[in-house]
Amino acid sequence: MNPANFNSKGNALDSLQENGYTNFLTLVDSEKAVKEIVEQPFVEGSEDHLVEFSEAMRTVSKVLRQAAEGKASAQAEATEWKRKYEMERERSLQLEHKVLPSAGHKGNCNEQEVGNSMPETAEKSQRCCGENGICSHEVLRDREKDSYAYVQTKLTRKASFKLQWCSKGKKDDQHKHDIVSFEKGNITTAERSSKQISLKWESPPQTLLILTKPNSTSVKILCAEMVRWLKEKRKLNIYVEPRVRTELLSESSYYNFVQTWKDDKEIWRLHEIVDLVVTLGGDGTVLWAASKFKGPVPPIVPFSLGSLGFMTPFYSERYRECLKSILEGPISITLRHRLQCHVVRDAAKSEYENEGPILVLNEVTIDRGISSFLTNLDCYCDNSFVTCVQGDGLILSTTSGSTAYSLAAGGSMVHPQVPGILFTPICPHSLSFRPLILPEHVTLRIQVPLNSRGNAWASFDGKDRKQLAPGDALVCSMAAWPVPTACQGDSTSDFLNSIHDGLHWNLRKTQSFDGPREP
Numbered sequence: 001m002n003p004a005n006f007n008s009k010g011n012a013l014d015s016l017q018e019n020g021y022t023n024f025l026t027l028v029d030s031e032k033a034v035k036e037i038v039e040q041p042f043v044e045g046s047e048d049h050l051v052e053f054s055e056a057m058r059t060v061s062k063v064l065r066q067a068a069e070g071k072a073s074a075q076a077e078a079t080e081w082k083r084k085y086e087m088e089r090e091r092s093l094q095l096e097h098k099v100l101p102s103a104g105h106k107g108n109c110n111e112q113e114v115g116n117s118m119p120e121t122a123e124k125s126q127r128c129c130g131e132n133g134i135c136s137h138e139v140l141r142d143r144e145k146d147s148y149a150y151v152q153t154k155l156t157r158k159a160s161f162k163l164q165w166c167s168k169g170k171k172d173d174q175h176k177h178d179i180v181s182f183e184k185g186n187i188t189t190a191e192r193s194s195k196q197i198s199l200k201w202e203s204p205p206q207t208l209l210i211l212t213k214p215n216s217t218s219v220k221i222l223c224a225e226m227v228r229w230l231k232e233k234r235k236l237n238i239y240v241e242p243r244v245r246t247e248l249l250s251e252s253s254y255y256n257f258v259q260t261w262k263d264d265k266e267i268w269r270l271h272e273i274v275d276l277v278v279t280l281g282g283d284g285t286v287l288w289a290a291s292k293f294k295g296p297v298p299p300i301v302p303f304s305l306g307s308l309g310f311m312t313p314f315y316s317e318r319y320r321e322c323l324k325s326i327l328e329g330p331i332s333i334t335l336r337h338r339l340q341c342h343v344v345r346d347a348a349k350s351e352y353e354n355e356g357p358i359l360v361l362n363e364v365t366i367d368r369g370i371s372s373f374l375t376n377l378d379c380y381c382d383n384s385f386v387t388c389v390q391g392d393g394l395i396l397s398t399t400s401g402s403t404a405y406s407l408a409a410g411g412s413m414v415h416p417q418v419p420g421i422l423f424t425p426i427c428p429h430s431l432s433f434r435p436l437i438l439p440e441h442v443t444l445r446i447q448v449p450l451n452s453r454g455n456a457w458a459s460f461d462g463k464d465r466k467q468l469a470p471g472d473a474l475v476c477s478m479a480a481w482p483v484p485t486a487c488q489g490d491s492t493s494d495f496l497n498s499i500h501d502g503l504h505w506n507l508r509k510t511q512s513f514d515g516p517r518e519p
Ligand SMILES: NC(=O)c1ccc[n+]([C@@H]2O[C@H](COP(=O)([O-])OP(=O)(O)OC[C@H]3O[C@@H](n4cnc5c(N)ncnc54)[C@H](O)[C@@H]3O)[C@@H](O)[C@H]2O)c1
Pocket: 282, 283, 284, 285, 287, 306, 307, 308, 309, 310, 311, 362, 363, 400, 401, 402, 403, 404, 405, 406, 408, 460, 461, 462
């Protein structure tokens, strides 16, 4: 990397020097030295090991460049966060002088107070909804500049809700946090609870988005019936995809009231108006619904109209009673974590020059695609080398996705509420390569090395394949926006029902009593 070049990108070099990052300069010097060796003209007829040596030096040069860029990007990130913080602070001050009209807000959360202030301090958010809940105003507020103006132009306001932890037995009991105490040299975990999350509406939901599996007659019939019921009995505003609106209108002009969107820009802002999402289909439709929300996701109610339905606990035949109880609340929900992925191309000058983010609810898979060669993937976890995957590929899965592709590749089944990242190889060409589960706070980097024989391919929840050429990398970490899905019972009983009913987990005839016994 050219240090002069780098310096022109925001004077990061200057500030690194100021801050005493002398090892950065050492890295740059080492890289220069390596580069000089590598760039020496190739002598005809030289020994094979010289070619190998030159290859190795090229790799060293690349690693040094990445290390130097890593430090620079940390500095750039700090600057960016500072800039965002200052912008946010300024906006908060401006908003303090504005008052939003309060409409139909009945909870203990004061609408004007919330409208007045972005959640700038912990104090204010506690005043809003208490210490043990998360208020929807804090969770679902869009930070874009004109977001309030946009919401105000809509006829209805988003319903507000509060999330609470439920302790075992007593539903209303406030959650007591796990506290690890280090006092007096003793490490103790003070309190544990079931940590079931409960959603309580503070104002009634008014706008529903229905997403449906395409090309299914039973889904089409159910959708038309549900839309009619929701409009006539519950007086709700209904949004559907453009395709579904056309289908409904081809049936009858009665469905003229159903709303939709015209372009992607409007989809990005759906979370500002939609209180609840209903899916009619299988697990794929839940994945589809999650993919429509690149930021906050409204609660999803998944009705089962597929063959497996691991994430779809609601029976479509009983949709009226299910929706009635969900619209009234409280609802037990599973907060499903998502992974945020970026593709960083070899030519990129820094990690910031990337493609993404792409959010996945199940997994991101890096495999050999149509290539007949073994994948060769260098894996790093928070900059520590993990391993090189030689085989068909690698799955980085959420715990929700642990029962999908990762399971088929030999990974563990993990309760969706466990915050971890599964690291599951696909057909590794090594007998000792067991799957791992890593903590949720790590950043993983999967690098296709420059000496890889073929390309790798990344796919996201089984969709959108992207080619990764030698030198390209996929960077993956836990996303900030989980997917809340409504539970039929609670997150644990739903998970256990799914593995029993959907996967027939550990199904075996019980051994009879008659037969040999301990003396
Ligand atoms: N060998 C495999 O098991 C394999 C191969 C490719 C993709 N997949 C999975 O398919 C998913 C995409 O689903 P789709 O419906 O769009 O494709 P699809 O129509 O090919 O269905 C894949 C199957 O996976 C099931 N599934 C999806 N998510 C699940 C989950 N979290 N837990 C348990 N089962 C789940 C679906 O119910 C469906 O039966 C991918 O995210 C991947 O996990 C699995």
